[in-house]
Structures are given as C-alpha cells and as structure tokens.
Amino acid sequence: MKLSRRTVLKITGVSTAIIAFLPKIAFAAPNSLRSIRTGIQPGNKTRLVIETAQRPSYSLSYPTNQLIITLSNSTVNSGLIPKLADGTLVSSIKQTQVGDKVQVIANLTKPINTISKDQIMVLSPNGDNDYRLVLDFVAGQSRTAVSDEKNLSKKDLPTKKYIIVIDAGHGGKDPGCIGKGGTQEKNVVLSVAKKLKSKLDASGFQTYLTRSNDTYLKLGQRASIGEKKHADLFLSLHANANPSRSMKGFSIYTLSEKASDEEAQKLAEAENAADKIDVSGFEQFSKDIRIALSALQQHAVAEMSVEYATGCAKQFKSMKITQQPGPDVRHAPFAVLRSTVPGALLELGHLSNATEEKLLTSASHQNKLVDAIVKSVKAYNFDV
Numbered sequence: 119m120k121l122s123r124r125t126v127l128k129i130t131g132v133s134t135a136i137i138a139f140l141p142k143i144a145f146a147a148p149n150s151l152r153s154i155r156t157g158i159q160p161g162n163k164t165r166l167v168i169e170t171a172q173r174p175s176y177s178l179s180y181p182t183n184q185l186i187i188t189l190s191n192s193t194v195n196s197g198l199i200p201k202l203a204d205g206t207l208v209s210s211i212k213q214t215q216v217g218d219k220v221q222v223i224a225n226l227t228k229p230i231n232t233i234s235k236d237q238i239m240v241l242s243p244n245g246d247n248d249y250r251l252v253l254d255f256v257a258g259q260s261r262t263a264v265s266d267e268k269n270l271s272k273k274d275l276p277t278k279k280y281i282i283v284i285d286a287g288h289g290g291k292d293p294g295c296i297g298k299g300g301t302q303e304k305n306v307v308l309s310v311a312k313k314l315k316s317k318l319d320a321s322g323f324q325t326y327l328t329r330s331n332d333t334y335l336k337l338g339q340r341a342s343i344g345e346k347k348h349a350d351l352f353l354s355l356h357a358n359a360n361p362s363r364s365m366k367g368f369s370i371y372t373l374s375e376k377a378s379d380e381e382a383q384k385l386a387e388a389e390n391a392a393d394k395i396d397v398s399g400f401e402q403f404s405k406d407i408r409i410a411l412s413a414l415q416q417h418a419v420a421e422m423s424v425e426y427a428t429g430c431a432k433q434f435k436s437m438k439i440t441q442q443p444g445p446d447v448r449h450a451p452f453a454v455l456r457s458t459v460p461g462a463l464l465e466l467g468h469l470s471n472a473t474e475e476k477l478l479t480s481a482s483h484q485n486k487l488v489d490a491i492v493k494s495v496k497a498y499n500f501d502v
C-alpha cells in the first residue's frame with residue numbers, strides 16, 4: 119500500500135525507531151472508531167474528538183453546514199453513539215462506510231471556516247484514551263457557503279496569503295561558521311534568504327526577513343518576529359561546519375527539547391551559542407512562549423514542523439542536492455525555533471568542505487537551493 123504524505127508524517131511523529139516496521143502493522147487491519155464526542159472550549163470553540171484504535175489518517179471537507187472527516191482504512195462502528203454536548207455547533211453526527219474509508223459527517227448549526235492546522239491535533243494514547251483526532255472550530259462564513267451564495271467562480275474567491283518568515287542565521291558581530299576560503303555563513307545565508315524571499319513573494323506568499331542586512335539579532339528576537347507577523351511557517355537558514363573536511367551535504371532540523379542524536383545536540387549548542395555573544399535582551403522570550411503553549415499546542419506545532427521538514431528533505435533530494443548521511447529530519451533544542459510557529463532549521467551545506475564552500479557562494483547553486491525550498495513550501499499543506 120502506498121502511504122500518503124500525511125500518513126508518513128503521522129508515523130514519523132511517533133518514533134523514528136519504529137518507522138521501519140510500523141506501516142506493515144498499522145495497515146494490516148483497518149482502523150476502528152472507539153468514541154466520538156463534542157464539547158465547548160474557551161473562546162466558544164466547538165471541540166470534536168474522534169477516538170480511534172490506531173493513529174488516524176484523515177482528510178477534511180466542508181459541504182454547506184457540514185464538516186466531513188474521512189478516515190482512511192477504517193470501518194464504521196455501528197454500536198457507537200456519539201456523545202454530544204449542549205451548545206456546540208454540532209447538532210448530529212453519523213458515520214458512513216465509503217469503500218475502505220469511514221466518513222464521519224457532523225451536521226452543523228452554522229457554517230464554519232476551513233479549520234486551520236493549529237486547531238487540529240492527533241494525540242497518542244494515554245490512560246483511558248486511544249488515539250484521538252481533536253478538531254476545534256468556531257462559526258464563520260465557509261468558503262463553500264460563500265461560493266454557493268454569490269455563485270462566484272473559484273478564481274474570484276479570496277485566497278489567504280500564507281505568511282513565511284525567513285531567518286538568515288547569524289549576522290553582524292556573529293559570522294557563524296567560516297570556510298577555509300574565508301566564506302562566512304552569515305553572508306551565504308543572507309544571500310539565499312533574499313533570493314528565497316523574492317521567489318516566494320512571486321509565488322503568492324507574504325514573506326518577511328528577520329534581517330535584511332548584516333545585523334546581529336538575538337535568537338529570541340528572531341523567533342518573536344515569527345510570532346508578531348503571525349507566520350504560518352518559520353524557516354531558519356544556516357550553513358554547517360564539521361571537524362571532518364570531507365563531510366558534505368544539507369540537513370534539516372525541527373525543534374525538540376531532546377536531540378535525536380549527539381551530532382544534532384552539538385549543532386544546536388553551536389547555533390544557540392550565538393546568543394552568548396550579547397547577554398542583554400530577549401533571553402526570556404523563548405521560555406515565556408513555551409510556557410504559554412499548552413502541551414497539546416506544542417504537540418500540534420511539532421507535528422506540523424516535522425511534516426514540513428519531511429517534505430523539504432524530499433524536495434532537496436529530488437533536486438539531487440547532496441544530503442548529509444543520516445535521517446531526513448533530525449531534532450534538537452534550537453532556541454530560534456522555540457515559538458508557536460511551525461518551522462524548521464535548514465543547514466544548507468558544509469562551509470568546512472572546500473567543494474561545498476564554492477557551491478554555497480555560487481549564484482546557480484544558491485538558486486537551486488532556493489528552488490528546492492520554494493517547492494517544499496508550495497507542497498506543504500498549510501490547511502488540512
């Protein structure tokens with residue numbers, strides 16, 4: 119069975135150690151529904167929880183006054199009676215078998231907007247609960263309803279511009295790593311960041327640079343720009359150095375308080391050391407943001423980040439850009455990624471390797487890197 123991008127993500131989110139054999143187990147038997155329930159959350163949000171025996175692979179659709187959750191490789195549970203709380207937007211729920219999929223159809227009292235990714239969580243089993251797909255939503259004018267009412271063609275519909283914050287690492291008194299030929303990381307990544315900004319802008323995204331010149335910014339300041347701009351994605355661009363001059367290739371990282379391996383841990387320490395250059399300012403910011411985020415939100419942000427990073431590694435490889443040996447996506451406690459915005463830190467290559475140092479300073483290779491990143495952003499599913 120071919121795995122969807124989403125399914126692969128869900129699996130990678132579990133544990134890299136069990137990726138190798140998990141798909142065979144997960145898809146041997148169909149998933150089954152354990153419970154369906156609704157409730158009210160702060161901000162008058164309706165919460166819909168679908169509990170399943172296995173990690174759910176799902177898609178959402180929004181017919182007028184309905185929300186349909188389609189669960190792959192699943193069977194209906196005819197004995198299941200949804201527990202519906204009073205005062206939510208959900209008036210009734212039914213299940214329908216469509217081939218090997220189950221559609222959970224929620225009838226709504228009012229139309230809703232497309233549910234953004236940060237309002238969707240897949241939780242792993244704990245205590246009395248199995249896997250849970252958790253969806254939070256409020257009343258709003260759905261896109262479908264707009265098109266029905268005004269009979270607009272698709273091209274006339276207003277489309278949201280997704281916001282990307284591009285962070286060129288280091289800057290000013292912090293050169294980052296330096297190649298044997300004297301190339302400074304801060305200059306390479308600024309050049310790539312500017313090219314990336316113009317290509318993403320041309321592709322219909324709204325982009326911001328954390329720095330557009332050779333200035334020094336604290337890591338927390340960079341993360342706070344992602345917050346203030348309400349970014350949908352935060353990309354921190356870096357280049358690498360390794361004691362072994364033969365080491366080559368790109369590598370992609372997401373935030374985790376526990377590093378995926380020793381090398382990732384050392385890299386995070388090296389990148390975080392940028393903050394030790396100047397002690398005044400924003401040290402507290404990243405801590406505050408993490409405290410403000412609930413465990414559930416952190417889980418959702420981490421999952422979205424891994425999804426982006428997995429797709430990004432795929433695009434780099436498809437463009438034949440050399441990859442550093444190791445897993446496609448690694449994790450480490452990078453301070454610049456500590457925020458509510460999903461994102462990744464991209465080590466574009468090794469300045470410590472003479473061949474890659476030359477490549478990283480060439481316009482053609484920088485354009486190739488930019489094209490791979492643009493493709494990865496376009497392929498990323500901002501809404502589910």
Ligand SMILES: [Zn+2]
Pocket residue numbers: 287288294295303355356357389
């Ligand atoms: Zn760096």
